[in-house]
Amino acid sequence: EPEVTQTPSHQVTQMGQEVILRCVPISNHLYFYWYRQILGQKVEFLVSFYNNEISEKSEIFDDQFSVERPDGSNFTLKIRSTKLEDSAMYFCASSARQANEKLFFGSGTQLSVL
Amino acid sequence: ILNVEQSPQSLHVQEGDSTNFTCSFPSSNFYALHWYRWETAKSPEALFVMTLNGDEKKKGRISATLNTKEGYSYLYIKGSQPEDSATYLCALRWGNTGKLIFGQGTTLQVKP
Numbered sequence: 001e002p003e004v005t006q007t008p009s010h011q012v013t014q015m016g017q018e019v020i021l022r023c024v025p026i027s028n029h030l031y032f033y034w035y036r037q038i039l040g041q042k043v044e045f046l047v048s049f050y051n052n053e054i055s056e057k058s059e060i061f062d063d064q065f066s067v068e069r070p071d072g073s074n075f076t077l078k079i080r081s082t083k084l085e086d087s088a089m090y091f092c093a094s095s096a097r098q099a100n101e102k103l104f105f106g107s108g109t110q111l112s113v114l
Numbered sequence: 115i116l117n118v119e120q121s122p123q124s125l126h127v128q129e130g131d132s133t134n135f136t137c138s139f140p141s142s143n144f145y146a147l148h149w150y151r152w153e154t155a156k157s158p159e160a161l162f163v164m165t166l167n168g169d170e171k172k173k174g175r176i177s178a179t180l181n182t183k184e185g186y187s188y189l190y191i192k193g194s195q196p197e198d199s200a201t202y203l204c205a206l207r208w209g210n211t212g213k214l215i216f217g218q219g220t221t222l223q224v225k226p
Contacts, residue, residue, distance in 0.1 A: 004157065031212060042118075043158075043203065043216040056213055091158070098212045102148060102160035 002026045006092050006106035013082055014114055021077045021109045023092030031055075031095045032075045033103065034067065036088040043091070049075065050098070082113045116140060118206050120217035127194050128225050134190045135220040137204030141185035146207040148214060149178055149189055153200045161189075161202075194224040 005024045013019050025032050034046040047057045049067055066078045075094075079086055089110050093103040119138045127133050139147070146165045152158040162171040167182040175192045191198055201221045205214035 033212070035214075035216075042218050043205075045213040045215070048212045050212075058213070095212075102163050103150075103214070104160070105150075105157040107155070107157045 002104075004092055004094055004104050004106035006090075006109050008109060009107070010110045010112070012112045012114065015084055016081050019079050019082055019111065021079075021090050021092075021111070023075045023077075023106055024073055025075055025092065025094030026096075026104055027073070029094035029096050029104070031098050031101075032067075032069065033093040033095075034077045035091045035093060035105075036060075037091070038085075038088040046077070046090075079111075082111075084113050087111055087113045116206070116208055116215055118204060118215050118217040120202075120204055120220050122220060123218065124221040124223070126223045126225065129194060129196060131194050131224075132190065132192045133194055133222065134188050135202065135222075137187045137189070137217055139185050139187075139204075139206045140208070141182055143208055144182045144185075144206075147180055147182075147187050148205040148207065149187070150203040150205065151200045152203055152219070158203060189220075191222070194222070196224045196226050198222060199224045 007022045032049040037043045045058050047061045048055045064080045069075050089108045091108045092106040095101040095103050121136050149161040150158040162178045164180040169180040171178050177190045180187045201219040203219045205216045
């Protein structure tokens with residue numbers, strides 16, 4: 001069965017450094033998402049992406065965050081200057097259509113900001 | 115503030131027991147309700163997407179019901195097995211937007 005892949009599985013970085021989290025969504029999917037879960041908290045929405053542009057973003061997704069689909073297969077999340085509170089498990093997801101479609105999630109990247 | 119609540123937070127049952135848990139959500143502007151199963155170190159996996167009041171869906175020993183008027187969904191597992199041990203997440207798609215709002219999850223542990 002097709003799956004969403006994420007790399008790396010773990011990322012440790014120093015506060016203030018830039019990180020790029022990478023995802024390869026399922027190939028015929030059109031909608032892409034990033035979610036995160038801070039330890040002990042709910043999974044929370046960051047951003048959705050469709051037709052090469054952001055379709056919706058949460059309050060968390062400030063100017064320090066950006067997303068890109070550079071080559072038609074990869075979908076990346078960049079955090080320009082990481083903060084301690086960015087430490088979380090970051091999930092990429094994709095869906096074939098938006099309406100009433102289940103999301104396919106990757107297995108996540110655990111980001112630790114020291 | 116839109117809030118999705120799940121109960122109980124955790125559940126320990128014996129193999130063979132049937133169990134159920136609840137997802138509560140605001141009933142206004144409902145669009146869809148998702149259930150995901152998340153095993154440790156794996157990806158969350160979709161179980162059901164439910165849209166209609168009174169919807170009932172089934173996948174093997176797992177089934178779910180939906181009441182959009184009162185704002186709740188139940189997930190049932192019949193004859194729990196150790197491999198059912200996971201965190202079960204519900205998520206609300208609210209309004210005409212693609213984002214999901216998740217509950218905190220119910221962690222199920224099935225003892226052999």
